[in-house]
Amino acid sequence: MENGQETERDVELNKRIAWILRTAVTVAFLLTLAGYVFLLTSTHHIAVSCKDLQPFPPSRWHHSGPALLMTALGVLGFIAVPVSRVVYSAFYFLGRKNLTYALLSFYVFLMVGIGILVGSMG
């Protein structure tokens, strides 16, 4: 980038990342919405009050109905979006032989993974 003017490469990267984010977030939103509507219309899975809400660990997943699982999958989709964007950036920069940003992106992905491991152990 010279004198602050964006090169075609940056414009392409911005367009692609915007498309990935928009598509992934829309899919996650629709999945969550569909799951939650089913959840509200099926009375036996509903907590009457906020105070009744309990943790929802993986051990309880197989006892849950499809509506709750669909909602959970939609929510997980939202979490996965930023991470998938980092992975995409890494491969994008690798493909353009920009090793500095490819390595930085892979490093960020690695740190997110280590963060999950450390958090799970703590």
Next chain:
Amino acid sequence: MLSKNRYPLPSNLTSNLGISVILLPFAGYFFRTTLYNAPVEWTLIVAFASLAAGFLGSMMGIGGGVIIVPTLAGFLGVDIRLAVGASLVAVTATSSAAAAAFVRDKLTNVRLAIFLESATTTGAVIGVMVASHAPRRLLALMFIAVLLFAAYNIFRRRHAGHLPVGSGGKWENRLELSSSYVDESTGQEIVYGMRHIPVGWFLMLLAGMMSGMLGIGAGVLKVPTMDAAMGLPAKASSATSNFMIGVTAASGAVTMYFMGYVNPMLAAPVVMGVFLGALAGSRLMPKVKDGRIRLLFVLVLLAAATEMTIKQFKG
């Protein structure tokens, strides 16, 4: 012979009628079954609070946890672990929803975000590792002091312009960090550089550590670092912070998810609310002047400092 199209109905009317006829039974069933359920009340409260959080979060470049956690835990009496879990997912949702628009409009500096994410994610890992040994009360007091200092500096810079390209010297050139965008509020193309890049990276490392140690979103520290310390335009700081916070929050959100602290019944209205709020905020933010964004951010920083202070007094 009667013509089929002798009295044609407007095509949009027929299609709207068709859609209404198909949707009515579903809508009726949905409202009949849900209106008699108590969850609708708290779902609406949660969704509206999340809408506000997403709106403010996308405008300011913060996650919106400042609104979500007190509403869920304080007002609705939700288990604090579930409130924090939902809040972390909300940060990823706000970040992704708003970033899609900001990246498209080139407000987000993607290269700077990747460079600084290497600091925040490293800091977050260090923060989580040392969290159990850290003097939390002292950290919280330091955090409050930093928020007030940042508020003062941003207030001082409320009329400041942008730095010219090359202000960051060899770091800016080598990492190709300067960028440009069209400011919708003035119609001008803003071509900007930045200063103190290594200092900014180090401050982001500290922001990440604070995030890991105190279990808070670091958006309120990221924006001041880019705005006050590195001299970025307010919109670029806000949009780039928005882009980054999702990644910082993702590892915490995944951990909470698999520990069971992300209950889909609570997290779903939260993420849907922040998603819609973030879409609205990301449409409005480019039209607002930099000075107003900075003033609004000062108010957010003061609110966050007040909330943290109250928490400390309550013990």
